[in-house]
Amino acid sequence: MRTSIAPPATRRWPARRRGPASLSGTGPLRRVGVGLMWLIVLANVAGLGWMALQAFRDTRSILATPWGLPKGFSVENFVEAWTVSDFATATWNSTWVTLVSSVLTVAVAAPAAYWLSRQESRLSRGLTLFFVLGLGVPVQVILIPLFVMLNSVRLIDSLVGLNLVYIGLSMPFTVFLLTGFFRSLPAELEEAAALDGASPAGVFWRVMLPMAKGGMLTAFVLQLIGHWNETLLAVTLLHSTENYTLPVALISFVQQQTYSGADWGGLFAGLCIIVLPMLAVYVWLGRRLTEGLTLGMGK
């Protein structure tokens, strides 16, 4: 009984209903729309391809003929970017900071969101509001005090410190998102489980969590994207090159290029190093990523 409550582990995207009645008509306007969509797709792909090709050329020829093709596929620019700016370390740092902070964020926020969504009292309403208020706070507000605080406990220039900050700062949004999500889940199942003798923690663990998988995946993916690209905090809180995350390494690489002679070839290679792993992950995760993103939004 208890186990049958949980929906199947792999929750499929609702089967698409391509009904006979098209949503937006079939007129010429629609045909233009479809054409535009493909044009945008083309522009995106072409832009990416162009960037990748330029990474194999040297600065002089890039400047002379920006539309030119590389003469060969020499990896010189990539080696330069990888070694000089130490993107290797930065990639590793970014990867583990992003993963750890995203996982912990969801792990900490989910029970809180569950409790707040199920408890009907002045305390829970007040606390929910308290979390939601944090949503409107731009990072720049707490940048300076945060720096001073972390510095006094020696967590400045530390990836552990950055991790903590990411988790703390993700609380309002994740709690907000998951509270809404848990609220949308029916309470009847919990009651049935409770009648079966499950403890509240057990109800949460065995009944609610499996049902909330979609929402938690959404929260996780949103944090993943956010933390991977986060720049302002990382650039302020990290000093040493061995702690740089990718965005910080990129800024530092750009500055270096600017001061010691703009090397556009190396710069394009650097951009590729930032973008291509994202592309690889995206191709690999593919649908799961976009679907996880949208699952919790609707149902």
Add this chain to the structure above:
Amino acid sequence: MTTTALPRASSPETRSTPARRGGSLADQRRRLFVPFVGPALLLYVVLFVVPIFGAVWISFHKWAGSGPMTWSGIDNYRGLVADPLFRQSLGNTLKLLFVVGIAIFVLSFAMALVLRDMAGRKIVRSVIFFPHLVNALVYGILVGFIFNPDGLANSILKPLGVDAPPQWLAQDNLFPLIMVTMVWMTTGYYTTILMAGVDRIPPYYYEDCALAGANAWQRLRHVILPLTWDVFGVCAVLWTISSVKIFEIIWIFGASNGTGVPPAQTWTAAVYTYVTAFSGDSIPAYGAATASAVLSLFLVTVLVVLLRRVMRRDVIEF
């Protein structure tokens, strides 16, 4: 089933549950407060709420970041209100929030509709979503290459007979360019979310529409919009939060690859704060910087409250 993701204090189930459930489960659950909510609350308070109060405290001082802090009352705030640059920066933040926001939503919605039953929609969705995964810095760097006087854009225009191309990167054009880039980056993301909303609409609604002879506009007005309204609400809040923080794209766009301070026309409130504290060209004014951040916080709070008021309406259940 209610489908809103916005936490509402009195959604039907939660109101009905205590009465029915009464005793043990709710009681026992209440006792889980510390292990369940404790860690989140602690992290949130220590790393978020305390710094906010710290910021308010600092904003009443004159402080160069190190050395003595001297109490200066509301001088920092008075200075900000009098500073036309601050007003302009705040205006830019609002432009990003509203102009770019509306553009994104109109485009995303249109795209979601077009994509719904288009051949190859999966590929298209995947491709248009991807720009969102790319760090804004990358666009900032590329844009210089594309829009410089000898850049790619002009090299396309030249063969077309355009001898006097627009001065893309002139200071006055930079901010519009940033706004366009933001739209490019973000539209795919919201399209993906809205598509989920549109896909959720059961097909019999369209069949009913077809039977009733509704035209495309009526279908949009009476079926699609109302049924996706809650998703719009979530998206609106998401955009409000992220638009206020926009920083790195402006920093790299205008500031010659991070070597200087971007031109004042492009500053947002976030950039204003950062420049005041960290520009490195003059004595840091941490007090004024935090004051400007606190002011923008106030503004955002008001906006979010208003937005949620406007977006709140009855959710149609289906």
Add this chain to the structure above:
Amino acid sequence: MATRVGRARWSTRLAAGVAAAVALALTGCSGSAAEQSGKEFTYWSMWKSGEPQQKVLADAIADFEQQHNVKIKVQWQGRTNLQKLVPALNTNDVPDLVDGPYLKMYPALAATKQALGLGEAYATQVDGKPAGELIPAKLLQNINIKYPDGQPWMLPYQIQSDAVWFNAAKHPELKTNPPKTWGEFIALLDRLKAAGETPIAADGDVAGYNAAYFGTMVLRESGPGALMKLASDKSGAAWDDPAVLDAAKKVEQLVKGGYFIKGYQASKFPAQQQKWANNGAALMFMGSWMPTESASYAAAGFEFGSFPFPTTGSQDSQRADVLGFAVPKKAKNAKLAQEFAAFFLGKKYQDASGAEAKMLPIRSDATTAPELADVKATLDNASAYHQQLDGVAFPGYNEKVLSPNDDELFLGKISAEQFVSKMKAAQIAYWKTQN
């Protein structure tokens, strides 16, 4: 019932555990960073690894480590090192040595008296002389790197100057007969224009480069210190000085005369500098770092030549910004850091900075790269010196008052008169907010 009690206890225990863990994270960690003996120190460098000057410094560090049997922990942070230093100064975890140009060091360290007096470094023997004597005193006439009690807080190791740069291979005549006065300069620009060559390149997106024109013009009109006096006038009346308007008018003359390269209002640095280095324009007014920055993309056979910014009257001071080391007051290994700072003034490293890094070493007896020979000669013969923007660094003044208005003037959006009146109003408003 029993289970419920057990569960409650479990939850309290968990909560206590979490609280303890966080408390430990917040306070306990501070004990773990053990204090080091005097046998090592940290240095936050303004150079990025790979830059020519960084390589010279790295050599010096390796030599110093070997000779003194110490360890120097270097972070090649780049130009934002001082921005990162400021908040760190509130704690006990500060680097022992930093470097940067005076214009950034002063606001970050000296204005708040956070820099240590460097008496020891100045007294350290370098090549048989106290290090302090190796720094030419005449360069420091208008740069105050001393506290009121006479203790210097900075040990300069490099000079930055500026000049009007050109390709000497293409314009050998400018090498032998450079324009000296404003009239000659304008005549040269007209000649270049008539010959179909773009006279001046500029990247209009870098506010600091734009302001160098107006700033230098004011100093040419009224001498070193004039810009500082102008900016610090709380009443704004100093802007009524006809010499100020004249300086602005000369900038306007360059703009309206169409001497700047097409598209300078809408480029992203270093686009126009790259064009200049490929003979897209004849001249470019830029710092002495120009050869280092643009050599990698300069046209084949490009030969760096330069002449000083033309005079508009009797004033002919040269820009001499100093760049050097400072030690924060809270540094734990200040003695060793000072020793290294002095060590870097050794002839070997000064020569390498000049010859290999193509910088201007502070020691006048150090080698100079051929590209910088003209600049060096001008500096040696100059009678007076000034700093970039005359050392103006009031909080937010450059970014919020000068740059926005000067950009409008330099990019041709407002006239000289409008610029002066806007500056006057903005400056009055600025000083009102500064108590």
